[in-house]
Amino acid sequence: MRDEVVEAMAPFAGLVYGHASGHHRQARAARQALEDARDQVADLLGAAPGEVVFTSGGTEGDNLAVFGVLWAAARRDGGAGSVVVSSAVEHPAVLEACSVAAARLPGVAHVVAGVDSRGVLDLDRLDEALDEDVALVSVMLANNELGTVQPLPAVVAHVRDRAPRAAVHTDAVQAAAWLDVPASAPGVDLVTISGHKLGGPKGTGALVVREGTELDALFVGGGQERARRAGTHDVAGAVGLATALAAVAKEREEESVRVAGLRDRLADGLLEAVPAAVEVAERASVLPGHCHLCFAGVEREELVVLLDEAGVCVSGGAACASGALEPSHVLSAVGLPPAVARGSIRFSLGHTSTPEDVERALAVVPEAVARLRA
Amino acid sequence: MRVLVAISGGVDSSVAAARLVAEGHDVVGATLKLWGGPQSSGCCSVADVDDARRVAQQLGIAHHVFNLTEDFERDVVGPYVAAHAEGRTPNPCIECNRRIKFDVLLARARRLGFDRLATGHHARVRARPGGFSLRRGADPLKDQSYVLSMLGQSQLAAVVLPVGDMTKDQVRAEARRLGLRTAAKPDSQDVCFVHDAEGRGGFLSSRLELHGAEVVCDESGRRLGAVDAVELVTVGQRRGLPAAGERRYAVDVDVTARRVTVAPASRAFVDELTVQPGTLTWVGRRLEDGAEALAQLSAHGRPARCTLGSSDAPGVGRLTVRFASPERPVAPGQTVALYDPEDPDEVLGGGIVASSRRLAPAPR
Numbered sequence: 001m002r003d004e005v006v007e008a009m010a011p012f013a014g015l016v017y018g019h020a021s022g023h024h025r026q027a028r029a030a031r032q033a034l035e036d037a038r039d040q041v042a043d044l045l046g047a048a049p050g051e052v053v054f055t056s057g058g059t060e061g062d063n064l065a066v067f068g069v070l071w072a073a074a075r076r077d078g079g080a081g082s083v084v085v086s087s088a089v090e091h092p093a094v095l096e097a098c099s100v101a102a103a104r105l106p107g108v109a110h111v112v113a114g115v116d117s118r119g120v121l122d123l124d125r126l127d128e129a130l131d132e133d134v135a136l137v138s139v140m141l142a143n144n145e146l147g148t149v150q151p152l153p154a155v156v157a158h159v160r161d162r163a164p165r166a167a168v169h170t171d172a173v174q175a176a177a178w179l180d181v182p183a184s185a186p187g188v189d190l191v192t193i194s195g196h197k198l199g200g201p202k203g204t205g206a207l208v209v210r211e212g213t214e215l216d217a218l219f220v221g222g223g224q225e226r227a228r229r230a231g232t233h234d235v236a237g238a239v240g241l242a243t244a245l246a247a248v249a250k251e252r253e254e255e256s257v258r259v260a261g262l263r264d265r266l267a268d269g270l271l272e273a274v275p276a277a278v279e280v281a282e283r284a285s286v287l288p289g290h291c292h293l294c295f296a297g298v299e300r301e302e303l304v305v306l307l308d309e310a311g312v313c314v315s316g317g318a319a320c321a322s323g324a325l326e327p328s329h330v331l332s333a334v335g336l337p338p339a340v341a342r343g344s345i346r347f348s349l350g351h352t353s354t355p356e357d358v359e360r361a362l363a364v365v366p367e368a369v370a371r372l373r374a
Numbered sequence: 375m376r377v378l379v380a381i382s383g384g385v386d387s388s389v390a391a392a393r394l395v396a397e398g399h400d401v402v403g404a405t406l407k408l409w410g411g412p413q414s415s416g417c418c419s420v421a422d423v424d425d426a427r428r429v430a431q432q433l434g435i436a437h438h439v440f441n442l443t444e445d446f447e448r449d450v451v452g453p454y455v456a457a458h459a460e461g462r463t464p465n466p467c468i469e470c471n472r473r474i475k476f477d478v479l480l481a482r483a484r485r486l487g488f489d490r491l492a493t494g495h496h497a498r499v500r501a502r503p504g505g506f507s508l509r510r511g512a513d514p515l516k517d518q519s520y521v522l523s524m525l526g527q528s529q530l531a532a533v534v535l536p537v538g539d540m541t542k543d544q545v546r547a548e549a550r551r552l553g554l555r556t557a558a559k560p561d562s563q564d565v566c567f568v569h570d571a572e573g574r575g576g577f578l579s580s581r582l583e584l585h586g587a588e589v590v591c592d593e594s595g596r597r598l599g600a601v602d603a604v605e606l607v608t609v610g611q612r613r614g615l616p617a618a619g620e621r622r623y624a625v626d627v628d629v630t631a632r633r634v635t636v637a638p639a640s641r642a643f644v645d646e647l648t649v650q651p652g653t654l655t656w657v658g659r660r661l662e663d664g665a666e667a668l669a670q671l672s673a674h675g676r677p678a679r680c681t682l683g684s685s686d687a688p689g690v691g692r693l694t695v696r697f698a699s700p701e702r703p704v705a706p707g708q709t710v711a712l713y714d715p716e717d718p719d720e721v722l723g724g725g726i727v728a729s730s731r732r733l734a735p736a737p738r
Contacts (some may be wrong), residue, residue: 301440305402305486308436323423324407324441372485 001240002199002351008243009201012236020233021224030235037235037242044245045191045208046182053207053225054238058173059093060218061192061207064229065169066097066138068215069190070108073135073165076214082135085111085166087121087150088333089143092318094171095329098138113139118282119148119334123158130162137166141175141185145317145330145346146281147290149175152185160187167213173197173205177248177350178256178287189213193245195237199351200244204237251351259349260288266347266358267291273366280334291347294336298343298372301325306368307345312361315346375489376400377534380475381429381437383422385556386494388429389545390536392552394492395433402488403430403437406479408446408470409567419566428555440482442474449473451567455581461629462707463608464726465521466565472524480532490534497522497721498538499530506530508657508721510713513541520673523711523724524655575606585632589616592625592637592732607634609705609730625703625732643700643733647710648685649693649725656723661712667722668713669695671704677713693725704730 012033020030035049042049055061066084073082082105084098095112102110113125121139130137137159142149152170159166169190172181176193185191190213195204207229209215215228222230264283271277276296286292295303300316307314317325331341347361377394381387381403394401405426423439430437450469457464475493483491496511497519505527510517525533537545549557564570568577578584587604588597599616601607607615607627615622615636623642626635661667661682668677679698695710704710708727714720 299482301438302482302486305438323405323427323439324443325439326441371487374485 001201002244002247004247005200005240005243009236009240012239020235021222030233034233034235034238037238040242040246041193041206041238042208044181044249045193045206046186047191047208048211050226051208051210053209053228054233054241055205055207055229056203056234057196057205058091058171058192058194061173061194061205062091062093062138062169062171063097064207064215064218065190065192066094066136067101067218068228069136069167069169069213070101070105071216072214074105074107075216082107083109083111083129083131083133084136084138085113085126085129085134085163086138087126087140088112088114089119089121089145089148089330090138090140091144091171091173092329094138094140094169115333117280117335118285119143119146119280119330120282120285121150121155123151123154126155126158127162130159130166132163132165134159134163134166136169137163138169138171140171140173141179141181142172142287143330144174145328146292146334147174147286148281149179149184149285149287152188156185156187174287176245178252178289180249180252190215193241195241195244198241198244198248201237201240204234204241206241255351256288259351259353262353262355262358263288263291263347263349265355266349266361267293269358269362270365273362274369277369278340280331280336289349289353291349293345293347294331294340295343295345295369296340298369300342300344302372303343303345303368306371307361307364310360310364310368312357312364315348317344317346376487377402377490377492378479378483378486378488379403379435379492380479380494381405381426382494382562383419383425383429383556383559384494384562385549385554385559386496386537386545387426388494388554388556389540389548389552390492390494391429391435392433392548392554393536394534395435401433401435403433403435404479405437405439406474407439407441407443408474409451410443411567425556425559432552432554440479442478445478446470446474446567449478455578457707458578458605459582459629461605461607461627463705464707465709466567468521468524468709471521476522476525476529476533480529484532490532492534492536494537495522495535496538496540496542497535499533499535505658509538510719510721511535511538513543515674516542517674519719519721520670520675520709520711520724523657523709523721526655526657530657575603578605579603585629587629587632587634589634589636591618592635592641598622598636601634604629604632604634610703623703627705637732642703644697644703644730645700645733646694646696647704647730648728649695649710650728651692654693654723654725657721661722666715667695668715668718669697670711670713671701671708671727677718679715680712682712692728700733701730703732706730 020034038049038052042052098110102108111129139155167189170185170188171192173194177197189210191208196202217228219230278294304316317328377399379391405423427437454466480491495518496516498509500507510519584603589599598618611624620638622636625637665682669680670677680695683694685692685694711724712722
């Protein structure tokens, strides 16, 4: 977590301990802090304070967007069919929410719109899925595995044109660390963000719900967040989230340039030093901190072990409940052959990354790959 | 030495890891994810992975989870199902050792720069002039040399079995002393990819079409009854078969003909079995025709004195195992492990049973 976030949250560990929904002085202090945080988040996300719903993170935000909109649509249209369209590369918190909704709610169908070979949403596939039965379209602002930025302004335009009933949701959990969300996704109805991707606390997040978007709550029994998300507020968490988002916004321009420079050095260095290395995404459409490469003829599980031992922390992919790596739905959506996908590694750079980190990776990775290929 | 320990979440592999750490080796733990479907038992379910991870934390060693579900499906589960479709009864835990643990995992350990692969198996590897030997574990009730009987010299050179010289009680006592979470955990008994609710029959019925079969008398050929699923009948079994007056053993299972032949105890004997070509392995030197050995036909079965020979099938050179005294019928697909009659703890080799020859009944 960022230092300023820890500092901002500290008072809430002891001194300011009121329940934000309470009526006494301590409660008012907590409430004040919560609302200040809300104002800050709203401002940075181009929303009105009343449009910000604090959540426990990205997963909850995505679940709330999907189930909330589909339940409300079912209620409103009296059981008529509702379609939810998502891209093929959404985070499981969206994909699984969509498929569970389709399985459990009568009349709901989930349609998946494919991506091109660089991991960007294919707008023709999207158009094929859009019609007046669609109640929700969910396309992430940037993909967490490849880092590819999706064409949200075009998505919104196409949806308004061809699916007038549909709300547009974007999972901006990854993107919010690097992009100005309201500028990158103007006109979107629902936006998910998560604190831990911003250098803020884990277990915090927010869902922006545009005025006029109908959404049923997942958590009921208390009426908080304008009856969209019941439960005692995590005031410290909200303060941490807001502080982190503000810090990101402040450094964004400079950090983007700095980190992209490190990333380019890393990616170009590895592509040169390691034979048969593939960069799936188009560099220009990738977030500054993402370096995703596939090393043919290597098992990512083995590479992760060797790199971990050499002090380089990378991700081989999403883990299942047991901690074992699962095949990537993103790489298969892109059409990458399984043999190549098995060697996929993501290097994430961020506000703590230094040139020394990059040099270390450049020193360690080519040798590790060569060793595993021998 | 750098040692990769396969920790399953059970007490044996936990203590194996602990002993290696105590001996000062550079130890890393790995748990295998082998099966993604529903499972009840121990051996690598999600709960077991959590236990394994916790033990690794308690021992202060790094822990990884390796997803080998594809290999496992291809090399263990697929063949298990196919064998049943042909009336054979394989031992999937043996195939897992042969194809996954001491093959895929061992290769991975070598690539990752480990000097040894360790497991919690109750067996012993000993260095001796000319190579390595494989011996029973110290606890006769828990000896697992049978399921390791396929190992050869190059594998034994790379394997460490740290709890092989301990009894189970000693293993548990050690785990308790170390405060390991797995100290009191019961041993896993069943096949890891078949869960209790479905049983073997339920699992196979989801993968195979099962067919009913007639059950006939070995002597008269008279129909005694029927079974619902011929693919689930194992040569040598008694349970679940029509008795018609006395307990009868399945002595032959013919899936194609949809027929199970049963014989009463007095007639259910075999005197010889043949080993499937290509499945025979020797720990050290290959034994010659006429050599004597002890044959063990199940994980904790009583070893039977036997003599080795070659079948006279032309060009095949199949190993035959002729028993000194009649034995109960053995199902094709089971493993026969051979031990040294002069030194009964020493494993000589093993193979998969192709068929067993029924002893002709004594003339009346």
